[in-house]
Amino acid sequence: MLNDLTTKKKIRTRSVTAENPTGGKGTGAMATVGCPAARELGQGWKVSPKIWMEPGEKRCLADVQGQGAIKHFWITDNSQVARQLILRIYFDGAPNPSVEVPISDFFANADQLDFRPLSSLAICVNPRNGFNCYFEMPFFRSFRFELENTGSEKCVVYYQIDYEEKEISPDSLYFHAQFRRVNPLPYKEVYTILDKIHGNGHYIGTYLHWGTKSNGWWGEGEVKFYIDGDTQFPTVCGTGTEDYFGGAFCFDVEGKYTEFCTPYSGMHKLGTTNGAYRSQRYFDMYRWHIVDPIYFEKDLRVTVQALGWRSENRFLPLQDDISSVAYWYSDRLDDVYPPLPSKDELEIIV
DSSP states (O other): OGGGGGSOOOOEEEEEETTBTTOOTTOTTOOSSSOGGGTTTOTTSSOOOOEEEOTTOEEEEEEEESSEEEEEEEEEESSSOGGGEEEEEEETTOSSOSEEEEHHHHTTOOOTTSOOOEEOSSEEEETTTEEEEOOOEEESSEEEEEEEEOSSSOEEEEEEEEEEEOOOOTTOOEEEEEEEEESSOOTTOOEEEEEEEESSEEEEEEEEEEEOOSSSOOBOOOEEEEETTOOSSOSEEOSOHHHHTTOOGGGEETTEEOOEEOSSEEEEEEEOSSSTTOSSOEEEEEEEOSSSOEEESSEEEEEEOOEEEEGGGEEEEOOOEEEEEEEEEESOSOOOOOOOOOHHHHOOOO
């Protein structure tokens, strides 16, 4: 990427913030009413750096017309309600969002009371809860960012959406992210990460929040990709949950789970409510398929088994609390996502 900085480009940089809500050229920092701290300084002096959202309020953060690509966005709130803040992103006037995910889960930190730093190529979570996304998101005619506060408290939100006005390739694909949760997973059922996705594209990432409800190791299950018409058996089948996320042998070092964070994969958050291999613990894991996308031409389904151990050295199908975000690109905008869980159904209680 560094060598890409050395050539001329016909690109115009734009940014949407509370200080420049339209992203227009030369229209930032024009507010005259907002932050009381700027009352003696006036226009241009950090007058409107944030927005307040009432309970139940939906707010359009950005509504941009034209062609180009989102390159980065940063967002944070100060009230620890990020799982109650729902992010929706729409492209090219589509009626359904391509992204519909709680903010905390989009940034691989489901438990809003226990954020952890995350340093990867695609997603970064920095002190204190500075959420950054670097997935590129092309658009041909428009994009719209929306945020919904499903909580019962007023909250403050700071944000910046950086994008480029430019001509994009006709083969450019749309970015997608979908959230799911099952709590508890029914006995002997597999957990579905993604299903009923159509079109031509490639799968680029998985985030899992895993809450255990029984003692012992929980990650024997295989991650499976059913590609282009696969039915009973998948084309891509992994060897175990921790293996898919780049670890090995239960993430265990000297009898203890060990957190790790790398550019492409990690188990970056380990909730500690009991000792090692005890129930009521939770784990946050991410895997970015940046250099190894899963390509599909017609459709895609992704699942993971929940497997532990029982007596006599036998696998135990688990009934755990599992949440996920699937990230992918495709040429379609008409896939319909499952209904998002309610506020109470999203709540994590450990």
